[in-house]
Amino acid sequence: xxxxxxxxxxxxxxxxxxxxxxxxxxxxxxxxxxxxxxxxxxxxxxxxxxxxxxxxxxxxxxxxxxxxxxxxxxxxxxxxxxxxxxxxxxxxxxxxxxxxxxxxxxxxxxxxxxxxxxxxxxxxxxxxxxxxxxxxxxxxxxxxxxxxxxxxxxxxxxxxxxxxxxxxxxxxxxxxxxxxxxxxxxxxxxxxxxxxxxxxxxxxxxxxxxxxxxxxxxxxxxxxxxxxxxxxxxxxxxxxxxxxxxxxxxxxxxxxxxxxxxxxxxxxxxxxxxxxxxxxxxxxxxxxxxxxxxxxxxxxxxxxxxxxxxxxxxxxxxxxxxxxxxxxxxxxxxxxxxxxxxxxxxxxxxxxxxxxxxxxxxxxxxxx
Amino acid sequence: xxxxxxxxxxxxxxxxxxxxxxxxxxxxxxxxxxxxxxxxxxxxxxxxxxxxxxxxxxxxxxxxxxxxxxxxxxxxxxxxxxxxxxxxxxxxxxxxxxxxxxxxxxxxxxxxxxxxxxxxxxxxxxxxxxxxxxxxxxxxxxxxxxxxxxxxxxxxxxxxxxxxxxxxxxxxxxxxxxxxxxxxxxxxxxxxxxxxxxxxxx
Numbered sequence: 001x002x003x004x005x006x007x008x009x010x011x012x013x014x015x016x017x018x019x020x021x022x023x024x025x026x027x028x029x030x031x032x033x034x035x036x037x038x039x040x041x042x043x044x045x046x047x048x049x050x051x052x053x054x055x056x057x058x059x060x061x062x063x064x065x066x067x068x069x070x071x072x073x074x075x076x077x078x079x080x081x082x083x084x085x086x087x088x089x090x091x092x093x094x095x096x097x098x099x100x101x102x103x104x105x106x107x108x109x110x111x112x113x114x115x116x117x118x119x120x121x122x123x124x125x126x127x128x129x130x131x132x133x134x135x136x137x138x139x140x141x142x143x144x145x146x147x148x149x150x151x152x153x154x155x156x157x158x159x160x161x162x163x164x165x166x167x168x169x170x171x172x173x174x175x176x177x178x179x180x181x182x183x184x185x186x187x188x189x190x191x192x193x194x195x196x197x198x199x200x201x202x203x204x205x206x207x208x209x210x211x212x213x214x215x216x217x218x219x220x221x222x223x224x225x226x227x228x229x230x231x232x233x234x235x236x237x238x239x240x241x242x243x244x245x246x247x248x249x250x251x252x253x254x255x256x257x258x259x260x261x262x263x264x265x266x267x268x269x270x271x272x273x274x275x276x277x278x279x280x281x282x283x284x285x286x287x288x289x290x291x292x293x294x295x296x297x298x299x300x301x302x303x304x305x306x307x308x309x310x311x312x313x314x315x316x317x318x319x320x321x322x323x324x325x326x327x328x329x330x331x332x333x334x335x336x337x338x339x340x341x342x343x344x345x346x347x348x349x350x351x352x353x354x355x356x357x358x359x360x361x362x363x364x365x366x367x368x
Numbered sequence: 369x370x371x372x373x374x375x376x377x378x379x380x381x382x383x384x385x386x387x388x389x390x391x392x393x394x395x396x397x398x399x400x401x402x403x404x405x406x407x408x409x410x411x412x413x414x415x416x417x418x419x420x421x422x423x424x425x426x427x428x429x430x431x432x433x434x435x436x437x438x439x440x441x442x443x444x445x446x447x448x449x450x451x452x453x454x455x456x457x458x459x460x461x462x463x464x465x466x467x468x469x470x471x472x473x474x475x476x477x478x479x480x481x482x483x484x485x486x487x488x489x490x491x492x493x494x495x496x497x498x499x500x501x502x503x504x505x506x507x508x509x510x511x512x513x514x515x516x517x518x519x520x521x522x523x524x525x526x527x528x529x530x531x532x533x534x535x536x537x538x539x540x541x542x543x544x545x546x547x548x549x550x551x552x553x554x555x556x557x558x559x560x561x562x563x564x565x566x567x568x569x570x
Contacts, residue, residue, distance in 0.1 A: 102556070104556065104557075104558060105556040108557065143557040143558045143561050144558075144561055146558070147558045147561075151516055154516045155516065155520075157483055158481070158482045158483060158516075158520070159482075161482040161483045162482045165482065170487070171482065171487060172487075172488070172489075174524075174527075175480065175482070175487065175488060175524070178520065178523055178524050178527070179482065179520065181523075182519070182520060182523060
């Protein structure tokens with residue numbers, strides 16, 4: 001999928017912005033605070049219905065105005081339009097001029113992969129960011145996962161409420177047991193899919209990382225969950241039933257302790273990934289540059305994964321990618337980006353590295 | 369703020385208490401009522417009072433009714449061995465419109481939602497179990513909405529029915545899948561994946 005045109009009204013520091021994009025490399029060049037990242041953010045918001053750096057949609061509105069509007073023209077086999085407008089806390093999504101009422105109808109329509117320097121938090125920060133990374137990829141490529149995840153999160157809130165009410169003796173045990181059983185079912189689907197995903201995805205990451213670092217690194221990505229012993233999982237879907245039963249038993253076993261403590265102790269909301277290199281945990285062991293390369297490898301693997309799963313390349317958005325990379329890695333990245341998919345790359349000036357791109361469109365932003 | 373006539377204000381406030389009606393719509397409705405002739409206002413007021421005075425809930429199934437037993441429960445030609453369990457009385461109306469179902473109904477008047485404080489005890493589940501014990505019932509059709517709360521309630525019902533019913537009772541659920549006349553290209557993916565998972569022999 002590619003984006004051919006973008007229109008923005010009152011979004012971040014753009015008042016009225018319109019731009020066409022080529023189907024290969026697009027270089028967005030501009031000084032600080034000219035709104036380079038905001039362009040990527042607008043495309044990201046259009047694809048994922050929310051921003052990657054603001055949790056509150058209010059923050060996206062240009063100061064002094066009441067709301068924003070973004071419209072994108074996309075093309076895969078046919079042309080599509082996507083629109084998002086937000087004003088007075090009211091968000092309206094449209095795809096091909098058709099109003100979307102449920103986000104799940106929209107979620108996989110536009111496929112993008114974004115790299116932003118903030119994404120170092122996948123390595124540096126808590127498990128929530130690593131789960132988010134997995135959730136976004138899987139939700140966009142596997143509907144069953146998306147449905148299971150949403151059902152799971154809803155039931156988790158039900159269980160929380162139930163545990164609280166049980167303490168006040170306002171709810172019977174069999175209801176909690178029931179919620180718990182349903183929760184275990186969705187948890188096993190999620191864990192099953194995450195496990196199989198990581199098993200496959202880690203090969204892609206190691207491949208990209210080794211190419212990027214030009215070394216043979218024994219990078220290990222470990223998936224951990226408290227739901228179950230993962231040793232027994234096989235890719236075979238018929239085993240999912242056994243797996244569900246095992247999860248149900250474990251969930252039931254721990255329920256007593258959860259009731260005593262009035263809090264949830266088990267579930268895939270506590271899953272995590274650990275990155276290791278020769279037995280050392282990457283988070284403590286790698287330099288800033290190496291971590292950045294690893295995040296980049298994760299993103300390049302994501303591009304490949306989406307391409308394999310959906311049959312088309314995603315739109316690749318790279319924010320400030322060339323800073324902090326040395327020449328070798330820059331060269332590798334440029335070769336990779338020259339391989340025929342659409343990318344939109346931001347940088348502060350049109351330096352000699354950027355001139356190495358074979359087919360690019362330059363978009364210059366001026367301070368207004 | 370400009371002062372507004374008190375009786376008008378009273379009407380607007382009352383109208384805006386109705387579901388899906390905000391203050392703006394309430395204002396428009398009030399303006400319409402003022403312009404209309406007196407008979408219409410009387411008729412409207414009477415019909416509202418009439419439903420409050422006349423409409424009861426059927427003692428057996430919980431459907432809306434003007435008599436103690438609703439016209440479905442008291443009909444002689446209906447199959448009393450099948451009960452269709454629904455969330456609200458209005459669901460009965462919709463199922464009846466299909467003309468496909470000739471059994472009896474049971475209204476739960478809600479679904480289990482712990483966050484909203486709706487517990488199984490608040491629903492008419494005990495009443496249903498009692499019906500299963502006393503009446504000669506062969507099949508229970510669970511026709512609850514396929515939402516999170518609906519699914520939880522369905523599972524709870526299944527457990528309770530299996531616990532209480534000594535005899536062999538068949539429990540079924542409404543199918544989920546493609547809406548009739550829809551086009552696969554425009555169907556959202558999870559409805560489609562549900563339809564695939566629940567495909568039937570043909």
